Amino acid sequence: MRNHLIALLAVSLCVAVCAPARADIDVEGTVLIGTGVDTGGEPHNPYALQVGGQVELILWGVVLGARATRALALSDELSKDVDLRAIGGDLGYEWELWIFHIGPRLGLGYLSTVKKDLFSSFYVEPGVVGEIELGWFAVGADLRYRVVTEDMDRNGFLAYAKIGLRF
Numbered sequence: 001m002r003n004h005l006i007a008l009l010a011v012s013l014c015v016a017v018c019a020p021a022r023a024d025i026d027v028e029g030t031v032l033i034g035t036g037v038d039t040g041g042e043p044h045n046p047y048a049l050q051v052g053g054q055v056e057l058i059l060w061g062v063v064l065g066a067r068a069t070r071a072l073a074l075s076d077e078l079s080k081d082v083d084l085r086a087i088g089g090d091l092g093y094e095w096e097l098w099i100f101h102i103g104p105r106l107g108l109g110y111l112s113t114v115k116k117d118l119f120s121s122f123y124v125e126p127g128v129v130g131e132i133e134l135g136w137f138a139v140g141a142d143l144r145y146r147v148v149t150e151d152m153d154r155n156g157f158l159a160y161a162k163i164g165l166r167f
Contacts, residue, residue, distance in 0.1 A: 026058040028138055030164030032069060036146070038156045047071050047084070047156050054162075058094055063103065065090035069160075084154065085112045086146075087119060092129070101140070102130045111148055121150035131162065138166040 032054060036047025052069030071084040088109015094101050107125030112118055124147045131140025142160040 024060050026166055028056045028058065028164060028166040030054055030138060030162040032142065032160040032162050034158060034160030036156045036158040047158060050158065050160065056090065061094050063090060063092040063094050063105065067107065086123065099133050101133060105129050107144065111154060121148050121154065123148045133166055136165050136167060139163050
């Protein structure tokens with residue numbers, strides 16, 4: 001009886017290891033760089049230069065992600081209260097057309113300024129992501145519109161170029 005259990009375990013292990021990989025589950029990490037257009041009432045654009053990163057887990061087309069971005073003041077003319085930071089999560093869907101991936105995203109999170117040092121303004125970011133997957137590399141664009149519930153003058157269009165790895 002013991003030999004039968006060992007044989008069954010060996011066959012199960014061989015099937016699990018020798019089975020072809022399925023592309024139903026992917027993990028992606030990307031670097032974001034972009035800019036935005038303030039549609040609020042600010043006399044200057046707090047979305048001048050955006051840098052950040054994101055991690056996504058794609059399960060059978062459903063996307064769950066986390067992202068963090070920071071708007072950098074490019075000159076000393078802008079005060080620290082417009083040096084924005086955002087941290088949040090993403091939910092979406094992705095369609096694969098050969099090497100091209102496209103899908104809607106909904107980002108939810110909090111916005112802060114370096115001066116406040118407190119993530120207090122809730123935001124919602126509907127948008128769309130398109131990318132090309134070449135082996136383990138992913139290159140694409142991420143377009144969003146940020147609606148900030150507390151500081152409405154921080155609302156704006158955001159556009160990111162993204163590059164990273166996808167497994």
